[in-house]
Amino acid sequence: MKKYILTSTLAALLTLGGLSVPALAGPEDVVVENAWSRASIGMNRPGAAYMKIRNTGDEPVTLIGLTTPLAMMPEIHETKTNAEGVSSMSPAGEIAIAPGESVALEPGGLHAMLMRLQEPMTEGDTFPLTLLFDDGGEMTVEVPILGIAARGPED
Amino acid sequence: MRRRAILGYGAAGVGAVALMLFVGWWQVDGPGGPEPVGQRPVALTEMDFRLTDHEGNAVGPETLIGRPTMAFFGFTYCPDVCPTTLSDISGWLDDLGDEAHEMNVAFITVDPERDTVETMAEYVGYFHPAIRGWTGPEEQIARVADGFRATYERVPTESGDYTMNHTASVFLFAASGRFVTMIDYHEPREFAVPKIRRALEEETEGAT
Ligand SMILES: [Cu+2]
Numbered sequence: 001m002k003k004y005i006l007t008s009t010l011a012a013l014l015t016l017g018g019l020s021v022p023a024l025a026g027p028e029d030v031v032v033e034n035a036w037s038r039a040s041i042g043m044n045r046p047g048a049a050y051m052k053i054r055n056t057g058d059e060p061v062t063l064i065g066l067t068t069p070l071a072m073m074p075e076i077h078e079t080k081t082n083a084e085g086v087s088s089m090s091p092a093g094e095i096a097i098a099p100g101e102s103v104a105l106e107p108g109g110l111h112a113m114l115m116r117l118q119e120p121m122t123e124g125d126t127f128p129l130t131l132l133f134d135d136g137g138e139m140t141v142e143v144p145i146l147g148i149a150a151r152g153p154e155d
Numbered sequence: 156m157r158r159r160a161i162l163g164y165g166a167a168g169v170g171a172v173a174l175m176l177f178v179g180w181w182q183v184d185g186p187g188g189p190e191p192v193g194q195r196p197v198a199l200t201e202m203d204f205r206l207t208d209h210e211g212n213a214v215g216p217e218t219l220i221g222r223p224t225m226a227f228f229g230f231t232y233c234p235d236v237c238p239t240t241l242s243d244i245s246g247w248l249d250d251l252g253d254e255a256h257e258m259n260v261a262f263i264t265v266d267p268e269r270d271t272v273e274t275m276a277e278y279v280g281y282f283h284p285a286i287r288g289w290t291g292p293e294e295q296i297a298r299v300a301d302g303f304r305a306t307y308e309r310v311p312t313e314s315g316d317y318t319m320n321h322t323a324s325v326f327l328f329a330a331s332g333r334f335v336t337m338i339d340y341h342e343p344r345e346f347a348v349p350k351i352r353r354a355l356e357e358e359t360e361g362a363t
Contacts, residue, residue, distance in 0.1 A: 046234045
């Protein structure tokens, strides 16, 4: 069983990084940085969110799923582009992160796919996204919603 | 003795690896290789299709002749690749500055069922103003893709919806309509902008 630490402490720690987003609760060994997403047009299209997930602990962690009030079916997806230049997207399954390693959810690769939006994603807002781990731990991140044409967390 | 035997196997191993590499080269890049699947698009002057741009204008390959062209495929229900490509292209166009207005930029949907003229208009409005959104009947989209040697495929998702697999490269044509080169997805901007400039320069060459 991994230890949990106080939200405010972790949020304060993360805020020191400048680019980090405050985590509401979670395994102390997991740090999420540079979370961002793009605004949606209405609710019919799926959204996508990106972030870097770091395992700062000395045990492997495995991300097994997502939940968010924003979308009925949030799922980690992976976009792949083959040798012929054709891009496709499919569920990525479980994501194991070795101690000291990190996994980047970024455009054109892994992404948190937000299917069946419950409300439009509005630029300037944030939404909570909970990462579920295989040991029962979870961690909630506030994801900023940037413009539709955003290219990265700084846009 | 024993050591020598190992050396012997080692030499045989090196030979086998070299042979495998040679066979691999022959089959993949060498004369024994198949025709590349990702073939070059034909010239715009050889294409024939009728589409509608996001302002309701009738467009076709002839619309693109006379100015260099950057064209790519996608769909507005695409959460990851397409907004990324559109914002990359917007960034390249910003880098090009005034030159961006000397070229055609066409975003062609592979999902005409959902991407109506109005939908395209709303979507492209979020990106660089030089980007035009083209849609049309499915059989016309198929003709465009054929000319570009691009592919697309409708794939159902677990949410009961569907998504589209599609060619994500950006195609560059000279003002004459001749295919110049393409920018692959994930290609860094340092390579993309010079490639676009090359297509722009071909226009000047053709004009002189
Ligand atoms: Cu996805």
